[in-house]
Structure formats: C-alpha cells, structure tokens
Amino acid sequence: MTEIQALIKNWYLENKRDLPWRRTKNPYYIWLSEVILQQTRVAQGKSYFERFVKKYPKIEGLASASEQEVLSMWQGLGYYSRARNLHTTAKYIVKELNSVFPSKHTEILALKGVGEYTAAAIASFAFDQVYAVLDGNVYRVLSRIFNLAIPIDTSEGKKQFIFLANELLDKIQPALFNQAIMEFGALQCVPGKPNCEICTLNIYCEAFKNNTITSLPAKKGKPKIRNRYFVYFVYLDENRETVRLRKKTENDIWKNMFEFPKIEFESVEQMDEFLSDNKNKIRTISTLYKHILSHQHLYAKFIVFSDSLFLNSPDVIEIPVLILNEYPLPRLMERYLEQNRTIFSHQP
DNA sequence: AACCCGGGGTA
C-alpha cells in the first residue's frame, strides 16, 4: 500500500503539469479553480481561472460584482449554476464570515456549490487536512489498481471507493497525494486504452494483470460492451485428418481452453482489409459469426489458409480431427465445427 | 436513485 503511494507520488513529481492553481495555498483561489474544474477539462478551464483571478484578485471583488457580470465571465464554460453558486458563496463568506474562508471540513462542505469532492480538495490543498478526493480520475485509478468492478454509480459502490480512497491516501502528505492520484488518472491511467506497458504501477495493478483495464471503472448505467474481431486460421492437412489448435494461456476470455490460431483486429474494416489483402492464400472463408458474451461482442471469421503462418509457433499443436472433442473448446469454436461437418469429414 | 445541468475533446 505504501509502495503504491510512493509510486504515485514519484510519478507525479516526474510528470506533473505546471498549473496556476498549484502555485498557491490561498483557499479562495483553490476554491475558484475547483469549481471551474468541476466536470471540466484543465485545458478548457485554465483561461477562465486566469481571467477570474485577474478580474477578482480578492474574494471581496467577486462578492461585490453583479450576478450578471459573473455569468458573463462564465460564458462558454457550461453548467452555469456553478457561477451562480460561486457568486452566492462569495457574498456569504464576505458578509457572514468576515471574508475569512472557512477551514473546517463541515463548514466548507456546507458552502453552495461545494460537494464531497470539492470540500476534500479545498481542505487538503489549502489547509493540508487529511481528506481523500474522489473524482472521475480517482475512481478510474482505484478501480483498476484493485480490479474493483462494482459500479461507481451506486451507493454501495461509492461507499467502497470512499473506503479505498481513504485507505490509500497518504496521511502525511494528503495535498501532494491527492494532486498526484488525480494527475496520474488524467495523464497516465486514462479512459479507453492507457499505455500500461510503460506504467510504473503496472506490477501492482490488478486490472492490468487480469486484462480488465478497458472495462473499468464499471458503471451501472450502460454496461460497457467491447467489440472484438477475430480471424481464425483453420489448418487442415491434405487428408483432413489433423488440425492445429492453440491453448489460450493469456489472461483473457477462455483461459486454458483451445482454439484455432487467430489474429485479432480492432474493427471490421481492419479485419476485411486483412482478408482482401490475403485472398489469394485463402481457400475457403466462413460467414461472419457473431458471439455475444456479457461484456464483449465477438465477430469472427474462419478461413482455411494455405500458408505456413503460425504453423511454427511453439504453442500451436497438431491435433487429429477425430479427437477434437477431447479438447475444451469455446462455444464459438463449437458452433463453427457444427456448421462445417462437411469440411471436417472425420467429425462424428 | 434518477434526473438535470453544457461545452468541448477524443477515439
């Protein structure tokens, strides 16, 4: 656990961006930046932050501005209730709190427009208090490191992630660590396909080990379906007596079962391109098989191939067609064999 | 728990 903490902090110190709100401990500026960055990318919010700071260097200026002016300053950022709440809170702090930004977590959380995430961010960044931030980045990083597939958009899921976030938080340097884990999520542990090969945490990342990166974090709203495209190579010998199989040892579907050697593609287009490029070596080509799994939709074509590609791979074995049924085969393979008994004349 | 709020970047 502390090893993971250290790796995240070290990664941050090596890779962090130079951002204006990281150069201050002024709670007013921290708060302003956090509200601007709610559901907003750094690249989009940065110039707005700079303009606000220039126009309202102190919270009194923001408080005495008109709401219309504040909304104009916010124009183009979206989620305009943020601007209204920002203005309301500035007036409240100036008038009721004598312009002193509250430092108690419960008081920060009570401010209009400040929720759990923003309260933890302000408490840690401005006041070095031990509160773990939990934003979209942190959900993604935690779900992957611990391979936690519970949906993040449920109350039970949220509870578990809050627990994990507090567990992993560096209690000595909460501000540094909070910045670090978010930056790590924003730059390295990105949505979609992160480059896990170069990630300094990959040896501790359970999702990387289990090949579940792209399906995390899980959400209840819409289950994430991954589309995959396979071309299977059917190597029948001349007498149709043997065929080649490969044992799937990698962390993936159908681990330790057998299938024909295959190439995977990212899209139908890529798959079709490969097939047309090699059509002179293809003796027969199957129809497109669609195979539905809970989290993946597989699209597969089977080709009888007259080239030695794969034949010398160490993990490809030659199997008599007669004993194919002694090997554990995925249902997709089984479906193909059932529909092609004429090709596999030795199949019962 | 479900819904609303937004503009913009990215694959």
Next chain:
DNA sequence: TACCCAGGGTT
C-alpha cells in the same frame, strides 16, 4: 457516435 471531463443540486 459514444464516452468522458478535477461534480453538485434537486426531486
């Protein structure tokens, strides 16, 4: 297109 972004408030 679909997804996601340093989320929060209301119902």
